[in-house]
Amino acid sequence: MIDWLDQTLWMPFTDFGFMRRALIAGFALSISAGPVGVLLLLRRMSLMGDALSHAVLPGAAIGYLVAGLSLWAMGIGGLVAGLLVAMMAGFTSRRSRLREDASFAGFYLISLAGGVMIVSLRGSSIDLLHVLFGTILAIDANTLYLIAGISSVTLLVLAVIYRPLVMECFDPEFLRTVKGRGGWAHHAFLLLVVLNLIAGFQSLGTLMAVGMMMLPALVARLWTSALGSMMLLSVLVGCAASLIGLVVSFNAGVASGPAIVLSAGAFYLISLVISPGGLLGRQHR
Amino acid sequence: MSEALVTLDNLTVKRGGRAVLSGIHGCFERGSMTAIMGANGAGKSTLLKSVMGLLPSAQGRVIRTPHDLDIAYLPQQAAIDHSFPVSVGEVVAMGAWQRVGGFGALKQREWRRQVAEALARVGFDDISKRSIGALSTGQFQRVLFARLLLQNAEMVLLDEPFAGVDAATTRDLLALVCEWHQQGRTIVAVLHDINQVVRHFPATLLLAGRQIAWGNSEEVLSTEHLQQALGMSGSAEQSEGSRL
Known part of the structure; x- marks a missing residue:
């Protein structure tokens, strides 16, 4: 039994560097994406995270066209594309009849189709799969530094803007009455969302990057009603999902990205049933 | 003569292109305690938000003296998650x-x-x-x-502070509001209970999309004015006993 556990749980990480790097990338991603996901959830922007994750695709694809599978070219391209879509969606929602979610839907669908078309112009279906689904097992030291860097910057910025961000989220009218400016905190937060999606798409791909953001956040929301605890729990769930997903992927020979997101999904489904805020709980409103 | 803390100079506010409040003219004096009354849709909350600077005026203006007047605002509970x-x-x-x-x-x-x-x-x-x-x-x-x-804050705006609240809480919070008034703060509250207003609020502004009357509460809340307020608001709501 101990041998089996050793072979299944321990050996993949002691014997293979790519597994260790994948695990550290998963942990780093979870540490920042979890709190960002919690705040997206509380701002009722869960689906906007999904829209933004698709929006980075054309930028990443142009980066790929210009410089091949370059970490920085695809990352910067994705960042620019994500921010452009966020700004255009915000602008059109203020100046037209469309609400922000509808504006996001319009722009992200255009971005997604545009991105796939750009990749198909020069790349193979394997390249397209890399962009769409990531390759966490192929993470090298540079990618790891990028993910860890984004994670560190996210935590620092969140710590700085935490008070106005939470207040703008909870009672925006009050913030305006005390001459507090929540607008810039909102924009800084959107930048963090896009940055974390860039980190996520290097490992999980554009389609699943948002999974590590939202699923741990949903689990945390079901279990606790305190913001600090929610953020901490989302990080723990993300880390646990990364570990379990990689172990399952290694031993069952299945794709690692979906295995990680499905592990987080399993936490969500179980929590949905047994948690205090879930279907059988009594604390939901 | 008392000093005007907030002056409404022919204030008109539009929402969705439609004027929900027009031609409001008068002032909240320093240390005054004013109730704002009117049927649903009469523009009561809109007026408070205009004073707070949360809504722009379409015509006229809100003059705060001093310009950076410290105002606290209690929104309706439904506005908070x-x-x-x-x-x-x-x-x-x-x-x-x-x-x-x-x-x-x-x-x-x-x-x-x-x-x-x-x-x-x-x-x-x-x-x-x-x-x-x-x-x-x-x-x-x-x-x-x-x-x-x-x-x-020097001035406190309360939007339906006692709506949906039990009698004991209403009593305690009303006592706190009266205490603020005695301390010299300026109070403006959107209320529905006519008896409560007559008993505790010396001044009343009665609205129905425009200004019906503004002044001493007992004079403002005359039957004639109340009928005007109900008739002009366009609301199906009718006065039920002592509530507007």
Whole structure:
């Protein structure tokens, strides 16, 4: 039994560097994406995270066209594309009849189709799969530094803007009455969302990057009603999902990205049933 | 003659392209206590938001004296998400925003003391760690009043402060409002209970999309004015006993 556990749980990480790097990338991603996901959830922007994750695709694809599978070219391209879509969606929602979610839907669908078309112009279906689904097992030291860097910057910025961000989220009218400016905190937060999606798409791909953001956040929301605890729990769930997903992927020979997101999904489904805020709980409103 | 703290100079406010409030003219004097009354859709909340600067004026203007007049505002409860995961203490501490801002240091011991004192003033033992989701409507309103206490503003605007609140809470919070008035603060409150207004609020502004009357409460709340207010508001709501 101990041998089996050793072979299944321990050996993949002691014997293979790519597994260790994948695990550290998963942990780093979870540490920042979890709190960002919690705040997206509380701002009722869960689906906007999904829209933004698709929006980075054309930028990443142009980066790929210009410089091949370059970490920085695809990352910067994705960042620019994500921010452009966020700004255009915000602008059109203020100046037209469309609400922000509808504006996001319009722009992200255009971005997604545009991105796939750009990749198909020069790349193979394997390249397209890399962009769409990531390759966490192929993470090298540079990618790891990028993910860890984004994670560190996210935590620092969140710590700085935490008070106005939470207040703008909870009672925006009050913030305006005390001459507090929540607008810039909102924009800084959107930048963090896009940055974390860039980190996520290097490992999980554009389609699943948002999974590590939202699923741990949903689990945390079901279990606790305190913001600090929610953020901490989302990080723990993300880390646990990364570990379990990689172990399952290694031993069952299945794709690692979906295995990680499905592990987080399993936490969500179980929590949905047994948690205090879930279907059988009594604390939901 | 009393000093005008906020003057409404022929104020007109539009929402969705339609004027919901037009031609409001008068002033809230320093230390006054004014009720704003009218049927649903009469523009009461719109008026408060205009005074706060939350809504722009389509015509006319709101003149605050001084320009940076310190005003605290209690919104309607429905405007706040009660399921948001913050504690009572965190909500009350928001009242210190103008002193500490978004980044200023909050000395833990000092703000805990201030929060505990404010909660005690609204009739609570220290419940600062309790989640706001666990509070009843009346308890949550007390917490919002504790936040107003921390704001310590010269002028206080209250939008339906006693709506959906039990009688004991209404009594306690009304006593607190009267105490603020005695301290010289300027109070403006949107209310529906005519008896409560006549008993506690010396001045009343009666609205029906425009100004029906503004002045001494007993004179403003005459049968003729109330009929005008109900007839002009376009609302199906009718006066039920002592409520408007």
